[in-house]
Every structure is written in C-alpha cells, then in structure tokens.
Amino acid sequence: MLTISQLAAYTGVTVRAVRHYHHMGLLPEPQRDASGYRRYGAKAVVSLVKIRTLAAAGVPLSQVAQMLEADAAAFSEAVQRIDSQLREEIERLEDSRKQIAQLAAGDNLALPPEVASYLDRLRQIGASERLVEAEREGWILAAASWPGHIAEMMPGKVEQLNNPQLVRLYRLASQLIDSNANDDDPRLEELADIMASMAEQADANGEMNIATTAHDELAFDLLDALAIESEPRIQRLQNLLRERGWAGWTRQRRLA
Amino acid sequence: MLTISQLAAYTGVTVRAVRHYHHMGLLPEPQRDASGYRRYGAKAVVSLVKIRTLAAAGVPLSQVAQMLEADAAAFSEAVQRIDSQLREEIERLEDSRKQIAQLAAGDNLALPPEVASYLDRLRQIGASERLVEAEREGWILAAASWPGHIAEMMPGKVEQLNNPQLVRLYRLASQLIDSNANDDDPRLEELADIMASMAEQADANGEMNIATTAHDELAFDLLDALAIESEPRIQRLQNLLRERGWAGWTRQRRLA
DNA sequence: ATGCAGGGTTGACGCAGCGTCAAGGTCAAG
DNA sequence: CTTGACCTTGACGCTGCGTCAACCCTGCAT
Numbered sequence: 001m002l003t004i005s006q007l008a009a010y011t012g013v014t015v016r017a018v019r020h021y022h023h024m025g026l027l028p029e030p031q032r033d034a035s036g037y038r039r040y041g042a043k044a045v046v047s048l049v050k051i052r053t054l055a056a057a058g059v060p061l062s063q064v065a066q067m068l069e070a071d072a073a074a075f076s077e078a079v080q081r082i083d084s085q086l087r088e089e090i091e092r093l094e095d096s097r098k099q100i101a102q103l104a105a106g107d108n109l110a111l112p113p114e115v116a117s118y119l120d121r122l123r124q125i126g127a128s129e130r131l132v133e134a135e136r137e138g139w140i141l142a143a144a145s146w147p148g149h150i151a152e153m154m155p156g157k158v159e160q161l162n163n164p165q166l167v168r169l170y171r172l173a174s175q176l177i178d179s180n181a182n183d184d185d186p187r188l189e190e191l192a193d194i195m196a197s198m199a200e201q202a203d204a205n206g207e208m209n210i211a212t213t214a215h216d217e218l219a220f221d222l223l224d225a226l227a228i229e230s231e232p233r234i235q236r237l238q239n240l241l242r243e244r245g246w247a248g249w250t251r252q253r254r255l256a
Numbered sequence: 257m258l259t260i261s262q263l264a265a266y267t268g269v270t271v272r273a274v275r276h277y278h279h280m281g282l283l284p285e286p287q288r289d290a291s292g293y294r295r296y297g298a299k300a301v302v303s304l305v306k307i308r309t310l311a312a313a314g315v316p317l318s319q320v321a322q323m324l325e326a327d328a329a330a331f332s333e334a335v336q337r338i339d340s341q342l343r344e345e346i347e348r349l350e351d352s353r354k355q356i357a358q359l360a361a362g363d364n365l366a367l368p369p370e371v372a373s374y375l376d377r378l379r380q381i382g383a384s385e386r387l388v389e390a391e392r393e394g395w396i397l398a399a400a401s402w403p404g405h406i407a408e409m410m411p412g413k414v415e416q417l418n419n420p421q422l423v424r425l426y427r428l429a430s431q432l433i434d435s436n437a438n439d440d441d442p443r444l445e446e447l448a449d450i451m452a453s454m455a456e457q458a459d460a461n462g463e464m465n466i467a468t469t470a471h472d473e474l475a476f477d478l479l480d481a482l483a484i485e486s487e488p489r490i491q492r493l494q495n496l497l498r499e500r501g502w503a504g505w506t507r508q509r510r511l512a
Numbered sequence: 513a514t515g516c517a518g519g520g521t522t523g524a525c526g527c528a529g530c531g532t533c534a535a536g537g538t539c540a541a542g
Numbered sequence: 543c544t545t546g547a548c549c550t551t552g553a554c555g556c557t558g559c560g561t562c563a564a565c566c567c568t569g570c571a572t
Binding site for chain 1: 266267268301302305310312313314335336345346350353355358359360366393396478481482485
C-alpha cells in the first residue's frame with residue numbers, strides 16, 4: 001500500500017497533480033487508512049501512468065477520461081482531434097513568431113516598413129525626434145484607419161519631401177516643438193504662411209478633393225485631435241490658417 | 257471623443273479587452289463624462305493599437321508596458337526573449353504531437369510497440385481478452401518501473417510463447433479468468449502443476465537468480481499486488497504453489 | 513410622457529493545470 | 543518529548559479575457 005507521495009514519485013508526477021486528478025474525477029479516490037491518509041494499490045499506479053501518458057501527450061484532462069474508456073476507433077478519432085488542435089496552436093504561435101520578427105526591425109511598431117523609411121527620410125531633412133515621433137503616431141492611427149492602404153501612399157510622401165518649402169516647414173516646426181515658444185512667437189506666422197502657400201498649390205493642382213466616407217471623416221477627425229492632443233499650440237496655428245482662408249488640419253479646405 | 261465601444265471597434269479589440277488593459281495599467285483610464293462614461297481621445301487609439309500589436313505578436317501583457325517604454329536596444333532584447341519563449345512553447349507542443357502520434361498506433365498506450373506485438377502473440381496462442389488486458393496492465397507497471405528496459409525483454413518473452421506448456425497455461429488461465437470458477441475448481445490444481453513444473457525447469461537452467469535492488473523489490477511487490485487486485489483467485493493459486501514448494505508470483509523462489 | 517432598445521458601469525465567476533502557501537493532524541526516529 | 547517529514551483540506555494565483563448579473567444613461571419612436 002502506497003502513500004500519495006510514493007505513488008507520485010513512482011509515476012513521476014507531483015503530489016498536487018495526483019490530488020488534482022482525484023478532484024477532476026480522473027483517478028478514483030482510494031481508501032483511507034486509520035489516520036485519514038490515502039492508501040493506493042497497484043491499480044492506481046497503472047491508472048496514473050495512463051493518465052500522465054495522455055496528459056504528457058497534450059491531451060486536455062477533460063478528455064482523458066473518455067479516451068481511457070474509448071475503443072480503438074473512438075480512440076484514434078480522439079487522437080486525430082487532439083492532434084489537429086495541437087497543430088492549430090502551433091500555427092498560432094508560429095504566426096506570433098513571424099509578427100514579432102517584424103517588430104524586431106527598428107522603427108515599425110504597428111507600422112509597415114515603408115513608413116519606417118519615410119520617417120527616416122524625415123529625420124534626414126532635419127526633423128527633430130519629437131516631430132518624427134508625432135508623425136509616427138499619426139501614421140499608426142492612419143494605418144489603423146486604412147489598413148493595407150498606407151504602404152502605397154509612402155512613395156508620394158517621400159517625393160514631397162523634395163519640396164524645399166516642405167523642408168523649411170518641417171524644420172521650423174521642429175524648432176517650435178522643441179522650444180517653449182508661446183502663441184505670439186513670430187515663427188508661427190511664418191509656418192502659417194508656408195502652409196497656406198502649399199495649400200494654394202495643392203488646390204491649384206487639384207490634389208485636394210478626395211471623396212470621403214463617414215469612416216474617413218472619423219479618421220480625419222481623430223488625426224486632427226491627435227495633433228492637438230500632442231501639441232496644443234497647433235490650435236493657434238489653425239487660427240492663423242483660418243485668417244489666411246484655410247480651415248482644418250490633416251485635411252484642409254478653403255473657407256467660403 | 258469616443259466611447260469605449262467606438263474605441264474598441266476602431267482598433268479591432270473587444271470592449272472587455274480595453275477594460276482589461278485599464279485594469280492591468282497598460283492603458284490609462286480616460287476622463288469620464290457627466291454620466292460616468294469613459295471618453296477617449298485620439299492618443300488612446302494610438303496606445304491601444306500599439307498594445308494590441310504587441311499582444312497579437314505573442315508578447316505577454318505583463319511585458320507590454322516595459323516594451324512600450326523601452327529604447328531600441330532594450331526593445332530588441334525583449335523581442336529576443338519573447339521569441340525564444342515562443343520557440344520553447346512550440347517545441348513542447350511539437351513533442352506532444354510526436355507522443356500522440358505514438359499513441360495513435362493501436363495497443364500501446366503507455367507501452368513501447370514491442371510489447372504491443374507481444375500482446376498480439378498472446379492473443380494468437382489463445383489468450384482471452386481479459387487475460388491480455390491484465391498482462392497489458394502488468395507491462396505498463398513494468399515499463400514505469402524499468403523505463404527503457406522493457407523493449408529488450410520482449411524477444412525472450414515472445415520466444416517463451418513457443419513452449420507448449422506455457423501455451424497450455426495461458427489457455428487454462430484464460431478459461432478460468434472468464435468463468436466464475438471458485439476456489440475448488442480442479443483446473444486450479446492443474447495450473448499450479450504447470451507453474452511448478454516450469455519453475456523447476458527455470459531453476460535448473462539458472463534463470464531464476466536475478467540480483468535485485470530495493471527499487472526492484474517494490475516493483476515486484478506492485479506487480480504481485482496488481483495481479484491479486486485484478487484477480488483475487490490468484491491467492492488460492494499461490495497457496496497451491498506453496499504446497500508444491502514455490503513462493504511468490506511475478507518472481508518465484510523455492511521454499512526452504 | 514413614456515417605454516424600449518442599446519449603450520454604459522462595476523463586480524465576480526470561469527477556464528487549464530496545477531504551484532504554492534496556510535493551518536493544522538500524524539508518524540517515525542532520536 | 544521534540545523534531546522533521548508527510549498527510550489532510552481549503553483557498554488564492556497565474557493568463558487574457560468571455561460571460562453573466564444587476565443596474566444606470568441616453569436617444570428615439572410612440
């Protein structure tokens with residue numbers, strides 16, 4: 001007659017596991033001796049070996065009982081089920097590994113790699129880290145808003161960075177974002193001038209009328225809100241832009 | 257300002273998950289409106305996208321916070337850690353699949369395949385299902401007692417099945433095990449005769465003195481106990497054997 | 513005004529498979 | 543008699559939410 005720890009040691013499981021199997025009803029409760037200790041016979045060893053064999057093979061405990069009673073056909077059917085569950089789980093984990101490998105490369109947490117290189121270009125033309133970070137968050141939001149459509153926008157955005165006006169704009173913005181300039185800093189006026197000028201050009205080139213869905217409206221609203229949450233002084237800039245005939249931020253439109 | 261379900265829908269997670277992230281401290285609790293509803297700004301969208309990106313990549317939530325704050329070096333180090341954890345988990349599951357594939361083939365739950373074919377031979381020489389089942393459980397116990405040493409014993413055991421005396425013994429035992437013969441059935445005497453005779457032969461051939469360790473003693477005790485638990489009438493057989501000068505069951509020794 | 517559907521709120525249990533205290537009672541040896 | 547090793551039951555912890563429960567808020571149709 002074995003005690004619980006002897007049984008556990010013999011079959012290579014923990015005492016806690018044995019009690020757990022009792023609790024699950026997988027292993028019948030044995031008789032108790034005079035002091036209330038569990039006393040196990042040889043059949044318990046055999047049962048426990050079977051249980052831990054199935055459990056070690058990845059069979060959920062909830063299905064072990066059925067499998068122990070199953071005939072050959074039902075058994076191999078169950079084996080098939082378990083195996084395909086294991087395969088699914090493995091596949092999920094493999095996917096995770098791929099995703100995490102994507103993350104490993106640099107700047108692109110939650111972003112396609114095209115955006116990462118766009119952000120690198122921004123740095124090259126003199127944008128400050130804080131501005132790049134703000135852009136990055138904007139593109140994260142954009143990527144969530146239009147999944148799969150961000151990568152194709154990047155070539156155009158990179159191209160635009162060759163525009164000296166835009167370079168000037170980003171540098172000026174970087175200065176302001178890194179300073180504690182207040183609302184009457186004259187550089188804000190300069191920024192507004194540049195933006196108004198660029199808006200005029202875009203409008204003239206017919207680059208400004210994009211049909212938008214309701215979902216798009218929300219997305220643009222969020223982008224605008226993100227900008228202001230990140231940098232409240234943008235509100236002042238928006239006022240200056242309105243004085244120059246332009247409303248909006250992420251997407252601008254001419255005032256009546 | 258978004259409600260919680262709008263935020264959740266926008267980022268592709270469930271409302272419950274968002275609240276869970278609040279609870280974990282991953283996502284800061286936003287301000288409440290007049291009626292106590294959570295109201296989210298655009299930054300929350302960005303934060304949530306980052307969180308679900310890491311989570312979807314298999315990063316444990318407990319480590320997400322650190323990774324969001326980490327610099328490039330710490331980040332890629334963390335990625336390495338996560339990845340190796342994922343690899344380990346995948347390996348465990350692959351092992352499970354191998355184990356379960358082993359189980360798939362027939363008779364060998366918790367037994368090496370050599371034993372399965374030995375059991376098949378037993379059936380062929382006329383052993384009943386119940387006897388085979390009892391043998392099977394015995395070998396499960398043996399396999400747990402001497403892991404890795406069972407396979408090498410099988411050729412000898414199969415060989416022994418060519419002994420007509422042993423065949424007779426198994427057939428007789430099968431009859432008795434399937435009947436409700438009581439202790440004074442004459443076939444018990446015949447069984448005892450055969451077993452005593454075979455013991456004499458084994459003894460004469462010097463096949464009976466195996467050095468045993470303490471662990472072995474326990475194993476043999478368990479095997480004996482298993483036999484009696486499975487078939488109490490074996491006790492009567494043991495008495496008859498003792499009358500013929502032999503003690504024990506799984507392992508027999510001559511009485512003084 | 514009212515009622516109802518469809519939000520929102522906190523709180524708590526459930527799952528899988530045990531690990532790990534807690535707070536004792538028991539046993540064997542010195 | 544003490545001590546240390548084992549036994550008992552009971553209950554929380556872990557992971558990442560899903561799923562009630564019980565109740566409050568809001569906006570729209572009647």
